[in-house]
Amino acid sequence: MATVGQWISGARLRTLPMAVAPVIIGTAAAFDMGALHWGRAVLAAVVALLLQIGVNYANDYSDGIRGTDEVRVGPLRLVGSGVVKPSHVKMAAFAALGLAMVAGLALVIVSQAWWLLLVGAGAVLAAWGYTGGKNPYGYMGLGDVFVFFFFGPVATLGTTFTQAGSVNAAAVLGSISTGLIAVALLMANNVRDIPTDTEVGKRTLAVRLGDRNARLSYVVMLALSLALMLFIAPGKPWILLVLLLIPFMLMPSWIMLTGKKAKNLIPVLQQTGLLNLGFSVLFAVAMVLTAL
Template sequence: MATTAEWIEGARPRTLPTAISPVLVGTGAAIGAGAVAPRPALLALVVAVAMVVGVNFANDYSDGIRGTDDDRVGPQRLVGSRAADPATVRTAAFACFGIAAVAGIALTAVSGQWWLIAVGALCIVGAWFYTGGARPYGYAGLGEVAVFVFFGPVAVLGTTLTQAGSVDAATVGASVAAGLLTCAVLVANNLRDIPGDRVVGKRTLAVRLGDRGTRGLYVLTALGPFVLALGAAFDRPGLLVTLLALPAALRPVRTVLGGARGPELIPVLRDTGLLLLAWAVAIAIGLAIG
């Protein structure tokens, strides 16, 4: 039976910045539009965190029963390490999705944006079939596309809409940047796992691009949001505050470009998550001050 510490590790807390960051960005944009709505913001955060933990458990379960995690380089997985029964991990995933669904329904009721229920349902389906089902799209190299859409435009714009009722061009741009930087977290993870994924037939985008191409993709997704902020600053000078987060990119980018492999890449996942969080705080402030 898995210990509490193993369950916490299975939830992959290092990925939580991917949940918190889009809510920060969307809330900053709402404040900039004159809306201060703590209750929808809190509900959006519950939805995001529950979804990320849920998809982590779902991936643990689906990869584990396929044997993908039997020889793993990264952090321990519950099913792959035989620390927890697969059915229990699957139940934990569904429980998290249930929490996200309840909070999402409450969020739509508070905001009046009832059409977002359909979006939320699509998010849950996408979370499960990332590595679940007979033909998981994460095994076909489409994981980055899903992460970009769900953690960029969907999460950021959905957060803003439920608080302010509308979005502007700067918020749309910020949602694109958030999607890119969240992709960097996944790219860092998949770069580390290329050798093992190739052996088990998991054709992630990293496997398709190869080592060199994936390192280039990482740099593009990690630094691209700062380039976008520079462009947007001509119209919204306050967005230059995002450059304060740029130093957080130096260590992970240097590690990736330095050719680190295997266990040497494990800290990159943590550092990229911290970069995402720092960037989100900075751009949220920039959007809030208009």
């Protein structure tokens, strides 16, 4: 029987900043529009966190039964390591996704944004379809597209809309930036797994680009996430606070560009997640200072 610590490890907590960051940005944009609703912000955060945990368990289950994780460098995989029965991990994934749906329904009811039910259903299907089903899109190199879409514009603009009833330029550009950082995290993860993914036929975007180009794309995405904020700066100069992240982007970028081995890329995942969280916090601070 797996320990509580192993279940927590399987939930991959280091990926959770990727879920929280768009909610912080979306809420900050709503505040900038004079429409902050803390209750709805909390509900959006609960939905995002449960979806992320659900997709992590779903990936653990699907990759595990396919044998993708039999030889793996990185955090513990519950099914691949054999410490938990596949059916139990599958149930954990369904439980998290089910709770996310309940929280999402509550958010839709209080915001009266009924069309978001379709978006929520799409998010749940995307969470399962990443590595699950007969033709998982994550195995075809489309995972990066879906991660950008759902952890960028969908999560950020959905959060803003449920509070303000509309979105603004800051929300849109912020959503693109956080989406790029989320994809950068996924790219770092997939660069680490290029050898094993290639062997099992998992054609991620990193595999398709090749090791060198995939590593370079990581740096480009981080740079673009900050560069986009320059378009907001003329009206909101405090947004330039995000440039404080540049020194913290240098180390993970250096590790990626210098071609470190798979095990050396593991810290990059946590560093990138924290960069996304830092970006969202500085974005929020900028919105608050602009309003003063």
